[in-house]
Amino acid sequence: MMLTLHKKRIAPTCIAFSVVAHLVLLLPFWKYGRYNFGNAVGPLQAVMVDLAQASPQMAPVPKTNLPEVTTSASAPVTAPKAALAREPESLPLPTQSQPSPTGESAPPVEPSSPLVSDAQPDNAGQTIKAATVAPPTVAKKAATPLVHPPLRQAAEFLAAARERLTYQISMFNVPVGSAELEAKREQGEVRISLKVKSSAAFSGIYPVDDLVETRHIGGNYILTRIRQREGSFRSDRGFTLMLRDKKVFWIDRLTSRSLNETVPTSDVTDIISGLYYLRNRPLEVSKTENLHVYDSDTYADLPVEVLRRERIDLPGLRKADTIVIRPVLKTDGIFKRTGDVTIWLTDDAQRVPVKVETHIALGKVTIALVAADTETNAPTSETISAKADTQ
Secondary structure (H helix, E strand, O other): OHHHHHHHHHHHHHHHHHHHHHHHHHHHHHHOOOOOOOOOOOOOOOOOOOHHHHOOOOOOOOOOOOOEEEOOOOOOOOOOHHHHOOOHHHOOOOOOOOEOOOOOEOOOOOOOOOEEOOOOOOOOOOEEEOOEEOOOOOOOOOOOOOOOOOOOOHHHOOOOOEEEEEEEEEEOOEEEEEEEEEEEEEOOEEEEEEEEEEOHHHHOOOOEEEEEEEEEEOOOEEEEEEEEEEOOEEEEEEEEEEOOOOEEEEEEOOOOEEEEEEOOOOOOEOHHHHHHHHHOOOOOOOOEEEEEEEEOOEEEEEEEEEEEEEEEEEOOOEEEEEEEEEEOOOOOOOOOOOOOOEEEEEOOOOOOEEEEEEEEOOEEEEEEEEEEEEEOOOOOEEEOOOOEEEO
């Protein structure tokens, strides 16, 4: 009987201890109050951070009068002002339109357009202004190179479109070679060349093979090359005259020597161009014309004496009225192997050189015009005889 009574007391005791244990476990939760799991969770609110107000050292961003965009309380804001206020280089450069919070496709943002935000939250933190897009910076056009006007005109040297003069070279009244002087205007340039060659028979005694080429470019540059082979003498020189800068670059191709120097005037020419320029001058007997030339590696003033008028005989039983000139050479370029030079020009507007006399080691050399061909600006060409009268 005592055992039965003891078993009946164990059950209520266990229940009492269980109730006390649950109460002890639930006591901390009562401190925080009750929680209703049946209520819906409210949406998160956007947090706006104004960097301009947070940092007093930052200069305020200028405001623009733009319409305000108001979002609903439940719409999340995906572009906080902190992101919009960053420098343009720190922003992504989208190439395609990005979806907006409303599901519509937003227009693409130009990569060169920095974004500036002017958002000001209201009391509820739900109103922002639209981000402004600064107009793209218009790139300045590249500066075009300055083209200087020409200092020298083509008409100062050559009136016709093309001129070719052929000469016979004689020594002791015996033909020993030929020369060809050609000038033409081509692609805005004036090109002059002089070729001198000895005949096959005379080459065994004294070979001559000279070439002088000159180019006038843009009226501001003159490029000249003088290549000579006369007997045992060899020479290959060239120079570039920069008229506007009054500078010259000279080079000797055989010895690889070169130099840069200045000249005192922009009216300088080479010897051959000086002859063409002289032909367009009003020559008067007993007066001296002054040229400024650069020949070989030397600049010099070149006086040209106008000696007389004279009627001369030409090959083919022709006669011509001429005016005789004599340049007082002080350089040793194209005429390095010669002495004094005398030139006969036709006494007319063309001033065609019909005869030249000079001296070499073997004796006097006479150069006489045998043919002339001139092409004017007109499409037709005509052959001239340098105003030589046949009698």
